[in-house]
Amino acid sequence: MPTVEIDGRRVEVPDGETIIQAAERLGVEIPHYCWHPGLPIAGNCRMCLVDIEKSPKLQIACNTRVTDGMVVHTTSEKTHAAQRAVLEFLLINHPIDCPVCDQAGECKLQEYYMDYDRQRSRVPLPQKVHKKKAKPIGPLVILDQERCILCSRCVRFVDEVTHTSELAFYQRGDHVDLDVAPGKVLDNKYSGNVVDICPVGALTNRDFRFHARVWYLERTPSVCGACANGCNIEIYHREGRIFRFQPRKNPDVNQYWMCDAGRMSYRDLQGEGRLQFPFLRGGAEFSRATWEGALGQVAGRLADLTRGNGAGGIGIIASAQASNEELFLLRRLASRLEAKLTGIAWSPPDADHDAFLIKADKNPNTRGLAQQGIAQGAGELLTAASRGELRALVLYRADVTHWCDEIAARAALERVPFLVVLDSHQRESVEYADAILPVATYAESDGTFTNHAGRVQRFQAAVAPPAEVRPGWQVLGGLLALVAGETSPVGAEQTFAALAEESAAFRGLSFATLGETGVASLAPS
């Protein structure tokens, strides 16, 4: 384990670690473009040249292994001169696109220019090399060849991570073009990642193009809910509107990447199709209710049914879209109501999946259902309902007509005397409901999901729920209070704490221990 001294501070590192990695441990930034911890080393940008004692020439920090006793200076005049030189070289042909370039505000050329350069240009504008601009190269990605600094991160990504090799360099010298291979389109399932790793605005997201200046956006750490992988993400938002998802590093789940389907899934979370207000049915019509009124009605009817007939009258179907906290409160509710709680985790039969990140299970919390012992028996429950065996049915984030046998489901929904639908989006089941209670998405409340591998991960509220939508834990807590007169934990964190206390699968966990990257939990099922 060699020890290296960087800018006067020592650190011991594992064998084989490079200077740039050692510097990261010390929190020392060595500016770089082509290096990326998730990609093979290229060493071509030359931005990370550093001054090593006893070495006559500067060496690149990304590819120089630390040896014991090595002394490195990242802020010496020699290093600064090299950084300024490389930046000047990069800027010679770089177009002055900042005012129209999406990358502004998260551009490494801008950042390093401000931090390490700030010199005036010595090349007349008309002499810059010109290449193709604004060229769409795939469904999600648009290319500007002039802005490209030829760091080769994107080429290495499609070669070594997705093994699809759509991108390559053509021609030579300062006329090298980054482009798609002849006849190819950048349409692999992870194409959006090249936008994340492009240090400049050469590869940008077509969906996000011109939508917002990034310095106005807030970032909230979360997890993607589009499948059971639970890729860690950041939700970029402003004033209640979500603009994009980007992957967040988690070495144990998704490394640095996420799939395009997950990346684009933010669009389903907002906009039309959301349930906005509590509704109660009066005859054939729905009328908007207050939360007080709606909760009162629902709790009242359910409690009546329980008192009236004992066990077996009430069914609750909870889907694998519900969070662990919501499932915990649903279990309590089921217990107080002596209701049968069953689960459903549906995915399209031909659901896309691969050996990398994409899981066929398109639900974020299937394992969470199993961890709390909720069996998947929605089909049987609906059959019972259609036979008239249920007095009430509560659907929690469960789109049963779509996920189960349509005819049977509709029959069940028609037949059951009291139907409560709690969901974020409009479902067909809403048409049969007696009460509709809108609950928030995972982008609008806190909570946890357990991914396919049993890893419990937090998601955090990025935007406020729209209209009069409320977080699920709040609605369920309200019902519990009215049904059983009990006080539930307030907030997702306290609910999780209660869950951890009672459940072996979550023993010892808390929001604090989950941190930002989650924890592998104990025996799942």
Next chain:
Amino acid sequence: MAERLLLRCRDIPALRRLDVYLQNGGYEATRKALTQYTPEQLIEMVKASNLRGRGGAGFPTGMKWSFLPKQTAKPVYLAVNADESEPGTFKDREIIEDDPHQLLEGIIITAFAIRCHTAYIYIRGEFAHGAQVLEDAVAQARHAGFLGSNILGTGFDLEVWVHRGAGAYICGEETGLIESLEGKRAYPRIKPPFPATHGLFGCPTIVNNVETLACVPHIVARGADWFRGIGPEKSPGPKLFCVSGHVVRPGTYELPMGTPLREIIYTHAGGIPGGRKLKAVIPGGASMPVFTPEEIDVPMDMDSVQKAGSFLGSAGIMVMDDTVCMVWTLLVLERFFHHESCGQCTPCREGTGWLEKVLRRLEYGDGSGTPRDVDLLLNIAGNMMGTTICALSDAAAMPTRAFVTKYRAEFEQHATRGRCPFRPAPEPARAHG
């Protein structure tokens, strides 16, 4: 040493034919090497000869061979660098076209020494004729049992493949060459690791220049001591010097290492025609710093030239008389490097383009030049040196620094005037489009 060895082909017509070659003692050195020496002994012999690479870098050949791993499960490859692209250099071409079997002998002996059974001759695409000559020579040698299985009954197997390049100078860089052989873009690799441990297909590989390998049979035939005794001890042997430019007799001359540059220019190449005066001479190919007329008493061996501030390089001696504009000449050189830069690293990719632009406006004037352009050239070159993956950046920077430093007045005249003060020579086309 008055006899020609490397250029025997000039004294013996049709030496490229195997029957003629055999009649003139051909393949005796190969027989001697394969039957009387072990591979290790041959490596020691070449080390003792002090043979240094003739491709441009001048690295001791025996030492390079000894960097191969002693034990390896991987095949060892030999890549012959026949990419000869350094401007001013045309020596390898003559060996290839007129004495290919000499090269093949060098290949066979070297392959035997380094325990290699597959050799590739990477020949620049433009040498169509040379490639054909080599293919024929390989076929003849194979037919006669000098290549293939059980060569000369020694049990040694060797196949030689001729691989044509497609017109890039950077394929002459040893790791660029290897990348190209692997079917990829010729982007030089970061070193270390060196080809001796991680080369072609990730296997131990030796890359040697044509002239270097052509010396090997002679070392075997006459001994390491003989070789080391020609010219200075640390940089010995017969050497091919390519003389071009303003001389009466341009061409390649085989002379002992250490022959003074003045002698090469004035005695062997006949001096400057038309009674003109020498203005500048590049000693070792376009990449090497230029010498002024005051500097031509330097012995042409690797260490002496280095001491004098340049490099013997590929021994491409380019002679310029006093009608030549130094700015125009540097523009021609930098245009070449701009055209040939592979584009992988920032300083070279952008710097070569920038140098060409500045020089072009100094020479032909486009209104954007300023007196600061002269120092700008030095500044750009300074930022290009020692900061890149391969030496092309240094190759572009060194001539810039040498020309501007040694002929500064001429550059400043151009800068002040805004264009060339002499009658300007025709403008070379831009490097890219």
